[in-house]
Amino acid sequence: MINRALSKGIPLSTMAVLMLSVFTVSMGYGVILPLLPYLIDRLLGASGDAAQASRATGLLTGLYMLSLFLFAPLWGRLSDRYGRRIILLIGLLGFSVTMLTFAFIDNLAAVYAERFLSGMFSAAVTPVALAVIGDIAATEDVLARRLTFVSLAGISGFLLGPILGVAVTTIAADLLPFVSADGALTLPLVATAILALLVALATAMSVPGAMPSDAAGKRDQPPAETLPWLVPRLLLLAFVVAAGIGVFEVGLALRGKQELGLTRYQIAMMFTLCSLVMFVVQAIVFSPWVKAETTRWFIAPALAVLAAGLFLVPRASDFTLMLVVIGAVAASAGILSPILTYWISSKAGKAQGAQLGKQTAAASLGAALGSAAGGLLFDVAWLPDAPFLLMTVLTVAGILLSLSLPTLLIRPERVGAIEGGEIGESLSTAAHRIRASHHAHVDDRDRAASTGHVPHPAGMDRITCKAATATEL
Numbered sequence: 001m002i003n004r005a006l007s008k009g010i011p012l013s014t015m016a017v018l019m020l021s022v023f024t025v026s027m028g029y030g031v032i033l034p035l036l037p038y039l040i041d042r043l044l045g046a047s048g049d050a051a052q053a054s055r056a057t058g059l060l061t062g063l064y065m066l067s068l069f070l071f072a073p074l075w076g077r078l079s080d081r082y083g084r085r086i087i088l089l090i091g092l093l094g095f096s097v098t099m100l101t102f103a104f105i106d107n108l109a110a111v112y113a114e115r116f117l118s119g120m121f122s123a124a125v126t127p128v129a130l131a132v133i134g135d136i137a138a139t140e141d142v143l144a145r146r147l148t149f150v151s152l153a154g155i156s157g158f159l160l161g162p163i164l165g166v167a168v169t170t171i172a173a174d175l176l177p178f179v180s181a182d183g184a185l186t187l188p189l190v191a192t193a194i195l196a197l198l199v200a201l202a203t204a205m206s207v208p209g210a211m212p213s214d215a216a217g218k219r220d221q222p223p224a225e226t227l228p229w230l231v232p233r234l235l236l237l238a239f240v241v242a243a244g245i246g247v248f249e250v251g252l253a254l255r256g257k258q259e260l261g262l263t264r265y266q267i268a269m270m271f272t273l274c275s276l277v278m279f280v281v282q283a284i285v286f287s288p289w290v291k292a293e294t295t296r297w298f299i300a301p302a303l304a305v306l307a308a309g310l311f312l313v314p315r316a317s318d319f320t321l322m323l324v325v326i327g328a329v330a331a332s333a334g335i336l337s338p339i340l341t342y343w344i345s346s347k348a349g350k351a352q353g354a355q356l357g358k359q360t361a362a363a364s365l366g367a368a369l370g371s372a373a374g375g376l377l378f379d380v381a382w383l384p385d386a387p388f389l390l391m392t393v394l395t396v397a398g399i400l401l402s403l404s405l406p407t408l409l410i411r412p413e414r415v416g417a418i419e420g421g422e423i424g425e426s427l428s429t430a431a432h433r434i435r436a437s438h439h440a441h442v443d444d445r446d447r448a449a450s451t452g453h454v455p456h457p458a459g460m461d462r463i464t465c466k467a468a469t470a471t472e473l
Helices: 001-008 011-049 050-084 085-101 108-122 126-136 138-175 181-206 229-258 263-284 292-315 318-346 352-376 386-402 414-452 462-472
Strands: none
Touching: 001 011, 001 126, 011 050, 011 085, 011 108, 011 138, 011 181, 011 386, 050 108, 050 126, 050 292, 050 352, 085 126, 085 181, 085 229, 126 138, 126 318, 126 352, 138 181, 138 263, 138 318, 229 263, 229 318, 229 352, 229 386, 263 318, 292 318, 292 386, 292 414, 318 352
């Protein structure tokens, strides 16, 4: 198995470490989500109220996303210049320190600083891990599948993070009498910090220190100047998809609680279903049975399904119908995210870190604005279901933007190379026929000379006649 992985350009140990890196930062984000309100209540003490805690929770989550948006392109460019491994190590070690610091913070102002720094360091992990794959993947199909593996690792971390955070806190509080309630809240943070440190050590041993010199040419990648507006179009679509997911997640939680009267278990089940559907569809779309190049045809249909799902979310009247709508939104978003990441990487050339950093930034900004819109516009009286309607319109615009992508994503130089190869093959075949006809005619003439009979050229085809005439002249 190791030899097989090596033959495809990505050692198994490197692939495992890259997946663990993305899993760790995603799990660290997910671990904090259900614990953050309780950590804030602990810091505010008796002087705090529910409104203050809710506001702080929203601001801290948005600050983390803002930091991702600001720093992901910067880390990507630095990794292009100084190498992937050093940037990954900075990200993982910094993330470990911030998570460990969070466990022992005793004032709210420090939490704001921690969330900003945690987002800054985590922004160095995902785009750079993807860029490593873009550097050393041997073929386009291998690139697509390995990028999907990293995406699946991120989804798994986000899916397991909240579960592990609550489980560790509950078990520690119930089974360990020497651990206080406040101490139990810090255990998942400390565990995540230790995991990030271990993954950093593995990164130092498994991830290449420098990019291969032939990274850009290995998959016959296009030059950076080819269709300069194509990658920005893909980045804009990544923003639209992330914004749609942000509106969907916040609106889903609010509608489930306030309008459908769902329990916390049912709401948690909906989010779990969402993550599982994304996991499954990504595994299918980039399976060995689907060619990477064919994924360009999925972009517009998946956006259409996403638009329909967002439009139907506020119109789902019961829990069962809501699950169906959730499945449609999760499937379309789950397909689009890795497809857009793959094509951005495929068109990035040697600037893997910079372009994938921009992709992470676009998705982070979309998620932040979508989440904010989902909450702020949820109860707008003059426009019912405002966040879903506005996001539906934006997604329809994305559909129009994507209609020409299947043609544009096929490189013109590749088409020219194919046509040139066919022309060259035709000329080579014609030359071979002329040579064969010439030798056949010479043989026939020699035999005719020995028997006294000369064959008439009318029985030959056009190429043979020309060859015979040229020979006789």
